[in-house]
Amino acid sequence: MFTNMINKKFLIIVLAVLLVLMVGGFVWFKHKNNKIDNTVNFGQTQTVSPEVIQQENQKIKNDSENLQKVLDEKQKTDADLDGLSDSEEKQLGTDPKKIDTDGDGLTDYDEVKIYHTNALKADTDGDGYSDGSELRRGYDPLGPGKLKK
Numbered sequence: 001m002f003t004n005m006i007n008k009k010f011l012i013i014v015l016a017v018l019l020v021l022m023v024g025g026f027v028w029f030k031h032k033n034n035k036i037d038n039t040v041n042f043g044q045t046q047t048v049s050p051e052v053i054q055q056e057n058q059k060i061k062n063d064s065e066n067l068q069k070v071l072d073e074k075q076k077t078d079a080d081l082d083g084l085s086d087s088e089e090k091q092l093g094t095d096p097k098k099i100d101t102d103g104d105g106l107t108d109y110d111e112v113k114i115y116h117t118n119a120l121k122a123d124t125d126g127d128g129y130s131d132g133s134e135l136r137r138g139y140d141p142l143g144p145g146k147l148k149k
């Protein structure tokens with residue numbers, strides 16, 4: 001009778017410990033699984049969510065539309081977008097619709113604003129070499145074909 005009671009008590013303790021272990025293990029297992037699920041879901045929304053792709057596409061579209069607007073606005077005053085306004089080109093006599101009026105390899109803007117060569121004459125100093133090729137080879141397009149340095 002006495003040993004029977006101890007056995008019963010022991011059995012209850014063992015059962016209780018087992019129960020705690022089972023519940024604890026179950027909770028841990030579920031938690032672990034949830035963690036994995038979350039990671040997978042997070043990854044999916046990051047990579048394949050159509051909404052995100054659509055948003056990105058819309059953003060790119062907006063950006064290119066804005067750029068086009070800026071270019072259109074700029075082109076109203078500078079048709080060839082070479083940096084010289086149409087009215088400036090009219091004064092200089094260069095073609096407002098051509099970046100390189102005399103075709104020497106230098107833009108009208110570069111000739112007028114940077115090199116001070118004649119934007120209407122491919123060979124400003126008349127030595128037989130065009131302004132663009134002189135500059136590429138290190139010659140002075142304004143001098144008589146001499147080396148700049």
Ligand SMILES: [Ca+2]
Nearest residue numbers: 078080082084
């Ligand atoms: Ca222009």
Ligand SMILES: [Ca+2]
Nearest residue numbers: 100102104106
């Ligand atoms: Ca030119």
Ligand SMILES: [Ca+2]
Nearest residue numbers: 123125127129
């Ligand atoms: Ca020349």
